[in-house]
Amino acid sequence: MVKQFTYKIYRKPKNGNLDRLVNLHALLYNHCIALHKRYYRLTGKHLNQYALMRHIAKLKTRADFEWIGLLGSQSAQDVIQRIERGYSLFFKENKRGNRRIQPPTFRKVRKYRSFTLKQAGWKLVADNIIQIDGRTHKFALSRPMEGQIKTVTIKRDAVGDFWVCFACEIESSPQLASTGETGGMDFGLKTFLTLDTGTEIQSPQFFKANSRTIVHANRNLSRKQKGSSNRLKARKTLARVHRRVAWQRDDWQWKTARQLASTYDVLWIEDLNLDGMKRLWGRKVSDLAFYAFTQKLDYLMAANGKVLNKRDRFFASSKTHFACGYVNSELTLTDREWVCPQCGETVQRDINAARMIKHGRAMSWGGDSVRQAMPATVVEAQESLSL
Ligand SMILES: [Zn+2]
Incomplete structure (x- = not known):
C-alpha cells in the first residue's frame, strides 16, 4: 500500500x-x-x-x-x-x-x-x-x-x-490487534458520531475556537490596499490561521479514527450522499469534514486488515425503528427522540440510526438483497442476534 x-x-x-x-x-x-x-x-x-x-x-x-x-x-x-x-x-x-x-x-x-x-x-x-x-x-x-x-x-x-x-x-504491517468487534455509526450535525452502543463522539469546534483570530485577520486584510505588500502580508497571516485550524482538525480526526480502528474489526457507516446533505443542511464545512474523516478511517482500517463497510442510504434510514421495523414517515430532522406507536419504546434517533447501519435490519422487512451484500462474519453475528 x-x-x-x-x-x-x-x-x-x-x-x-x-x-x-x-x-x-x-x-x-x-x-x-x-x-x-x-x-x-x-x-x-x-x-x-x-x-x-x-x-x-x-x-x-x-x-x-x-x-x-x-x-x-x-x-x-x-x-x-x-x-x-x-x-x-x-x-x-x-x-x-x-x-x-x-x-x-x-x-x-x-x-x-x-x-x-x-x-x-x-x-x-x-x-x-x-x-x-x-x-x-x-x-x-x-x-x-x-x-x-x-x-x-x-x-x-x-x-x-x-x-x-x-x-x-510499503508492506502493510497491521499494528492494531484484531478484536472481533463489529460496530455501526451514524454521522450527525449536532453529534459528529453516534455509535450503536450509544457512545457519542463530539466534534471539537476548532473553527469556532479560532474565530476571533480569524475575524481579526479577515478585517485586517480587508483594510489593506489592493496589490500592496501589506495586503500580501495580511493574506499570509489569514492563511496561517486557517492552516492551523486545518491541522487541528486533521490531528483530531486521525486520533479518533485510530481509536475506532483499534476497537472494531468491522465498521458500518452510511453511504453518504454529499449532494443530498448539502441541500438538507446547507453546510459545506461539515460535509467535507465527514468525507475527510471517512478517508482516514478507511485507510487505517485497511492498513490493519479491518473493514469499513458502507450501507446503502435506503436501508440505513433513521425513520425505521430498529427493534420492530415500524416506519415513522413523519420523522423530521429536528426530532431527536420519538415514541414508537407499534411497540411503545422510546427511540433515540441517532442510536437507532447507528443500529440500523450496523445490522441492516431493513432486510428483515425488505428483500434479501442486502443480506447478500454483507460479509459472512456479519451475517453470522446477525443470525445469533436474539430479538
Ligand atoms: Zn418499535
Whole structure:
C-alpha cells in the first residue's frame, strides 16, 4: 500500500526556484485546458491525453514554448494526467446524473499548489536533503521514511511555505490487534458520531475556537490596499490561521479514527450522499469534514486488515425503528427522540440510526438483497442476534 510522508522544506531564498517551478506548471496546466476547450469546440470530442502529451513534447522545440523544457517530461505528463482525472470524474458523475461536478477549468497561477515528479528530476542527496532542478533543499525530517519512493510532490501552501511529499510503497504491517468487534455509526450535525452502543463522539469546534483570530485577520486584510505588500502580508497571516485550524482538525480526526480502528474489526457507516446533505443542511464545512474523516478511517482500517463497510442510504434510514421495523414517515430532522406507536419504546434517533447501519435490519422487512451484500462474519453475528 502507499503511504505519504510529508516534510517541511526550510525557508530559504532559493525556494524562489520552487515557486517559479510551481508557477510554470500552472502555466502549462492552463495551456492544456485551453487546448482541451478548443479541441472540443472544433470537433465535439474529448482530447485524448496521449495525443496531448505528444503535442506538448513537440511544442517544447518552439522558441515561444521553450519554458516547457524546464519542467521535465514526467512532471509535464503529470499535469496532463491531473486534467484527465478531472475530466474522467466529470464524465462519470455526469453519466450518473450529477450535474454539480464541473470539468477542470483555468486556475489562477497564484492559487496553483503543486507539481509531481516520478523517477526523474529529483535526487536524495542525504536523508533530509533533496535536489531538484540543480538546487538542494533541506527539509525537516520529522519522522523516518519507509518503503520505496514512487513519486515526489512539491507543494506550496497558502502561507507560502514549501513541503516535500513522498508517496512510498510499503508492506502493510497491521499494528492494531484484531478484536472481533463489529460496530455501526451514524454521522450527525449536532453529534459528529453516534455509535450503536450509544457512545457519542463530539466534534471539537476548532473553527469556532479560532474565530476571533480569524475575524481579526479577515478585517485586517480587508483594510489593506489592493496589490500592496501589506495586503500580501495580511493574506499570509489569514492563511496561517486557517492552516492551523486545518491541522487541528486533521490531528483530531486521525486520533479518533485510530481509536475506532483499534476497537472494531468491522465498521458500518452510511453511504453518504454529499449532494443530498448539502441541500438538507446547507453546510459545506461539515460535509467535507465527514468525507475527510471517512478517508482516514478507511485507510487505517485497511492498513490493519479491518473493514469499513458502507450501507446503502435506503436501508440505513433513521425513520425505521430498529427493534420492530415500524416506519415513522413523519420523522423530521429536528426530532431527536420519538415514541414508537407499534411497540411503545422510546427511540433515540441517532442510536437507532447507528443500529440500523450496523445490522441492516431493513432486510428483515425488505428483500434479501442486502443480506447478500454483507460479509459472512456479519451475517453470522446477525443470525445469533436474539430479538
Ligand atoms: Zn418499535
